[in-house]
Amino acid sequence: MRVAILEDDPDQAEIVCRWLNEAGHTVASHATGTDFLRAVRRDSFDLYLLDWVVPDLSGIDVLRKLRQEMDDNTAVVMATAKDEERSVVRGLEEGADDYLVKPVRRAELVARVNAILRRAGGGKRETGGLQVSPYAFDLEKKAAMLGDRKIGLTNREFELALFFFRNAGKIVSRAHILEAIWGIGNQSVSTRTVDTHVSRLRKKLELGEENGWSLSAIYQHGYRLEKVNA
Numbered sequence: 001m002r003v004a005i006l007e008d009d010p011d012q013a014e015i016v017c018r019w020l021n022e023a024g025h026t027v028a029s030h031a032t033g034t035d036f037l038r039a040v041r042r043d044s045f046d047l048y049l050l051d052w053v054v055p056d057l058s059g060i061d062v063l064r065k066l067r068q069e070m071d072d073n074t075a076v077v078m079a080t081a082k083d084e085e086r087s088v089v090r091g092l093e094e095g096a097d098d099y100l101v102k103p104v105r106r107a108e109l110v111a112r113v114n115a116i117l118r119r120a121g122g123g124k125r126e127t128g129g130l131q132v133s134p135y136a137f138d139l140e141k142k143a144a145m146l147g148d149r150k151i152g153l154t155n156r157e158f159e160l161a162l163f164f165f166r167n168a169g170k171i172v173s174r175a176h177i178l179e180a181i182w183g184i185g186n187q188s189v190s191t192r193t194v195d196t197h198v199s200r201l202r203k204k205l206e207l208g209e210e211n212g213w214s215l216s217a218i219y220q221h222g223y224r225l226e227k228v229n230a
Contacts, residue, residue: 001046001117002176005029006036006062007079008054016049016079016104023110026179033057037065044167044176044222045074046117052080052091060094067095074170075116079104132165134211146206156181157201164201164215164225173222198223 003025007013013029020027028045030036033056040048048066050059057065059078066072078091079100088099097116100109130137136145142158144151153161159181163172174191182193198215201207207215207225215225 001025002044002179003027003047003049003113004036004040004043004045006031006033006048006050006054006059008032008051012104016109019106019109020113023114025113031055033059033062036062037070040066040072040074041070042173042221044171044173047075047077047113049077049079049113050096052078052082052087060091063091063094063096075119077112077116079109130162130165132168135161135165135205135213137162137165144205146211151204153201153204157197157204160197160201161205164223168225168227171218171221171224176222 001024003020005013005016005027007016007029008031010031013031017027017029028039028043030039031054033054036050037057050062052059059080063076063078066074066076076096077098077100078096079102080087080091081102082088083101091099097119098112100112129139134147137143137158138145139162142153142155144153144158144161160177163177163180174194177194178191181197195217198217202215205211205213205215207213209228212228213225214228215223218224
């Protein structure tokens, strides 16, 4: 999964990045709130790990902007030396999903991140099926249905469809899609592959007003699957 970190201490940022990388996550670290917000506006992530006290914008200011101004509901874990109860309560009330007190311990950090991702859906791998009317996806058979009609999807298209429905309502970047579906990280790879597969998927799923879902390209960002109000 993709994790964005706000941490101004370079040594702390390095060790946290290493821990999460070794746990199988892709991590992007930023030292200021402004840089962090700029990054998450142009890319998409599964979880944010925010330090409270950083230069420029504090972690709590960044959290408030994410929730109130950007309408970004990506899972957030606060990590800070502020351990008094009122600070914990404030962080949670502002929209954090969890709270870690520094010094952060490796096993606890990885466990908390993985638990949050599972609850948020980022680490979810259903064993049965996924149903989002009028679509149904059988994960064991890798079969997709539109109503009572089977849709012929390749394995890659099936995984792409699941990815979009699991992230419905969120803007997901092409880089995020490449990494999640093709296993391609920060490499110089053409995103035409994503665009071609998205175009085919849109047609095969008949995404549009008639079926209540729209898959739109977001200029300079990526794509967003969202429910269409009839």
